[in-house]
Amino acid sequence: MNWRLKVLPAIALALGACATTAEPSAQTTQVAASEPSKPIPPRVSYPKDPYPSTYKPLPPQDVLIRNATVYDGLGGEIVNGSVLIQGGKITAVGSEAAMTMPAGTKTIDAAGKWVTPGIIDIHSHLGAYPSPGLGAHQDGNEVSGPVTAEVWVEHSIWPQDPGFTRAMAGGITAMQILPGSANLFGGRGVIIKAVPARTAQGMKFPGAPYTLKMACGENPKRVYGYGGGRFPGGAPFSRMGNVAGYREAWQRAHEYKRKWDKYNTDYDAWEKKVKSPAPKDGKDDKGPGDPPNAPDRNLELDTLMGVLNGEILVQQHCYRADEMAQIIDLSKEFGYKVSAFHHGVEAYKIADLLAENGICGALWADWWGFKAEAYDGIRENLSIVAKTKGGCAIVHSDDANGIQRLNQDAAKALADGRKAGIDISKAEAWTWLSRNPAKALGILDKTGTLEPGKNADVVIWSGDPFSSYTRADLVFVDGAVTWDRQNIDAQPVTDFELGQPGEGDRK
Amino acid sequence: MIRKLLLAASILAAIPAAVAQPTAIVGGRVVTNTSQGVIENATVVINNGRVVSVNTAAPPAGATVVDAKGKWVTPGLFAPFSRIGLAELDSEDPTNNVSAGGSDFQISLRAADSFDPDNTAIAVTRIEGVTRVALVGGNSKGLFGGYGALADTTGSFNSIFARDVVVYAEMGEAGASAAGGSRAAAWTWLLTAFDDAKTYPRGFADDNEGDLLKSKEAQALKPVVEGKVPLMIEVHSAPDILQVLSLRQREPKIKLILLGATEGWRVADEIAAAGVPVIVNPLTNLPDRFEILAATLENAGRLSKAGVKVAIADPNEATHNTRWIQQLAGNAVANGMPWADAFAAITSVPASLYGRSELGVLRAGATADVVIWDGDPLELMSSPDAVYIAGVATPMESRQTKLRDRYLNVDEDKPQAYERQ
Numbered sequence: 001m002n003w004r005l006k007v008l009p010a011i012a013l014a015l016g017a018c019a020t021t022a023e024p025s026a027q028t029t030q031v032a033a034s035e036p037s038k039p040i041p042p043r044v045s046y047p048k049d050p051y052p053s054t055y056k057p058l059p060p061q062d063v064l065i066r067n068a069t070v071y072d073g074l075g076g077e078i079v080n081g082s083v084l085i086q087g088g089k090i091t092a093v094g095s096e097a098a099m100t101m102p103a104g105t106k107t108i109d110a111a112g113k114w115v116t117p118g119i120i121d122i123h124s125h126l127g128a129y130p131s132p133g134l135g136a137h138q139d140g141n142e143v144s145g146p147v148t149a150e151v152w153v154e155h156s157i158w159p160q161d162p163g164f165t166r167a168m169a170g171g172i173t174a175m176q177i178l179p180g181s182a183n184l185f186g187g188r189g190v191i192i193k194a195v196p197a198r199t200a201q202g203m204k205f206p207g208a209p210y211t212l213k214m215a216c217g218e219n220p221k222r223v224y225g226y227g228g229g230r231f232p233g234g235a236p237f238s239r240m241g242n243v244a245g246y247r248e249a250w251q252r253a254h255e256y257k258r259k260w261d262k263y264n265t266d267y268d269a270w271e272k273k274v275k276s277p278a279p280k281d282g283k284d285d286k287g288p289g290d291p292p293n294a295p296d297r298n299l300e301l302d303t304l305m306g307v308l309n310g311e312i313l314v315q316q317h318c319y320r321a322d323e324m325a326q327i328i329d330l331s332k333e334f335g336y337k338v339s340a341f342h343h344g345v346e347a348y349k350i351a352d353l354l355a356e357n358g359i360c361g362a363l364w365a366d367w368w369g370f371k372a373e374a375y376d377g378i379r380e381n382l383s384i385v386a387k388t389k390g391g392c393a394i395v396h397s398d399d400a401n402g403i404q405r406l407n408q409d410a411a412k413a414l415a416d417g418r419k420a421g422i423d424i425s426k427a428e429a430w431t432w433l434s435r436n437p438a439k440a441l442g443i444l445d446k447t448g449t450l451e452p453g454k455n456a457d458v459v460i461w462s463g464d465p466f467s468s469y470t471r472a473d474l475v476f477v478d479g480a481v482t483w484d485r486q487n488i489d490a491q492p493v494t495d496f497e498l499g500q501p502g503e504g505d506r507k
Numbered sequence: 508m509i510r511k512l513l514l515a516a517s518i519l520a521a522i523p524a525a526v527a528q529p530t531a532i533v534g535g536r537v538v539t540n541t542s543q544g545v546i547e548n549a550t551v552v553i554n555n556g557r558v559v560s561v562n563t564a565a566p567p568a569g570a571t572v573v574d575a576k577g578k579w580v581t582p583g584l585f586a587p588f589s590r591i592g593l594a595e596l597d598s599e600d601p602t603n604n605v606s607a608g609g610s611d612f613q614i615s616l617r618a619a620d621s622f623d624p625d626n627t628a629i630a631v632t633r634i635e636g637v638t639r640v641a642l643v644g645g646n647s648k649g650l651f652g653g654y655g656a657l658a659d660t661t662g663s664f665n666s667i668f669a670r671d672v673v674v675y676a677e678m679g680e681a682g683a684s685a686a687g688g689s690r691a692a693a694w695t696w697l698l699t700a701f702d703d704a705k706t707y708p709r710g711f712a713d714d715n716e717g718d719l720l721k722s723k724e725a726q727a728l729k730p731v732v733e734g735k736v737p738l739m740i741e742v743h744s745a746p747d748i749l750q751v752l753s754l755r756q757r758e759p760k761i762k763l764i765l766l767g768a769t770e771g772w773r774v775a776d777e778i779a780a781a782g783v784p785v786i787v788n789p790l791t792n793l794p795d796r797f798e799i800l801a802a803t804l805e806n807a808g809r810l811s812k813a814g815v816k817v818a819i820a821d822p823n824e825a826t827h828n829t830r831w832i833q834q835l836a837g838n839a840v841a842n843g844m845p846w847a848d849a850f851a852a853i854t855s856v857p858a859s860l861y862g863r864s865e866l867g868v869l870r871a872g873a874t875a876d877v878v879i880w881d882g883d884p885l886e887l888m889s890s891p892d893a894v895y896i897a898g899v900a901t902p903m904e905s906r907q908t909k910l911r912d913r914y915l916n917v918d919e920d921k922p923q924a925y926e927r928q
Binding site for chain 1: 594595596597598599627628745770773790792793794795796797800801802803804805826827828830834837838840841842885886887888889890907908910911912914915917918
């Protein structure tokens, strides 16, 4: 056969490409054929980002916020500090005297107020389990099987969930939406901005990685085992069944990855032969032969292969200390990394182990006792994880109410930690709300702290954000005001709430 | 059995009876919840389980003096709706006594008979300043959840101090569902139950049954229709609230308490005019059901402003996080409720709902439930330094503080299990 390289398939690099690059699908690649040579069959690969972000920031305004108590999100506090926002980015933080800006730049006097990075909730189900919690709105768990890594929670997100606007009022600027914890592998999570939009794509955080939700313990075994055989296989029925279920899936993922790695290696070799055919000396006139056949695509294993390739971050629901230790070994057995344990009610028992393995604990302040694996909850959990050398504490909500006041959860955890002798400043505790979740979500280069060059995701609080009397006054996402407590017209109202009692009220 | 008895003895020994020597808590900022208001640098004298005096006088000779300089001194918090002691683990049926869907009895069920003083949530709640709770069971078959009781948070075997203080009923969406599928069904159920109770025992002579209730259940409801025990009705939407208030024409004797009242602000004047108190969760602001579309964080403040008697609780967190009432009240203040009203909503107002004027206040003669706080009790970062219940300082530890102490430092040589807390 006479293969001729006419057009390099544009998708050749897709497997290694950044998830944000817009890539044409294999089906649409145009190959210009010229007789008598045949077009080169392109390498089979699939777009990494077929539902790309269409997020556009609200119109940003350059603004200098001055005279505030600033928590920079790195653990530092600046008294009488200023934050300069220009072009949707933070351009300066610290002393106003050291800042330069065009004359006439808008200023906000924040005397007596606090300024912080926006809060990032690493665990939310908004949009997938929206308000109202109708039967028709239960879109957060694909309960049909214990391994549903093929589902993507962004396909469940209803952007008209009024919970989004309540979260904005609570100083949230970004969040991770996760599938529920019914399954061992619940599916892909997605990172979104706290902004009103007509579509889920309009909320997606540009450049953020995908994530994978996994779950330990009682939920999967209750849903599948105790579910009375309603679901395929009736397993797992036990914690050991849970682990067997993870291992079986990861083994399949490895075999799948091996097939794709082999295909790509074979294609490379074949392509090389096409590009540089052996000289026709009569001894070897066979040419490069047919291109290698690509493996069949498997959407479930695509996600797991993404984890093994380091592109998708694992977010693991797990309560008990001993189970988290098992999961750490599981991740080593199959060669991937857990980004954060979520809920981690017993994280304080193995804070050293989490720190050694570079795994964050995404925790509540004080939910406990609703089931056996939540029995040993203590209010000092966050503080103990945070004070451990190398520890990474995150306050998370998992709740449409909790997401509205994660700063208050941090306050409770900080207060009890201090009472137990753990010396942590409020400024350090703010890292639990912005920097650490940004790190565990792979977006710390974009947001999570007040540093020049980062997205201007900023909150001005009416007072000390660790006080119960404080509310978010102004919330900025990418330098644009998404929520203004003083101006009811700058408080978004969802479609659902139009024409209903309480429409447009202070919420 | 011997081991159990020894254990019981040791618990009793840990909480001695009040001794006849006064204790004077001096120098604090005292919130009295009376016409005395807040008194700076005050002296609270307690003796024999009672408050002897609250003023700025020097402590009496011979009193044990407790320095509360720079602290806040308040009545113990009183949770108007709680389920501590009713469920050790919500999801484990054998430990969960909140409701009894399998029972033929509902109104007759008494929360006091389910209460477990060894429940670990009790100490967890107490060390956050809550000294008294109203225990209210839930409904799961029909509208009624049975009789609520009052308990202190000592964890002693005699924690229950009033057995039959309220009867719970659920209306609105959930009530409609429980009654067979519609609000009309719930309303007919409620009125029929009242009628059965009113005709008990006369109408039960033939077959021991009324139109709806068996004789035992009608007997249990009778004190409600006679106005001897208040009826706590959970209801949320403004129209549903108005319908419940309309009961007052048909059943003028019934003493109502509204639980939830999420859209109460829309009919605040009507609630105030009816003189019906409410127990609200000030943080409910999501239109999570069609009956609470108008939910707002300002509900508690608006009701209070309209003159409604407001108490604060989160019924969905009643088994394990009754302690959240501190945060709930603080947030009510953040959203427009005067501080004094918000604090009263978790102290004196709940006491008044159940007719206990000796609780929730600091005045001569009141029960000496006193909390010394390291700051404003409605602040998230404040917590109690000491909690007195009926004059006795209680242990500031719980199963959670023991777990904390065991794992605060994990670098010991021996496994933690060898460490006694």
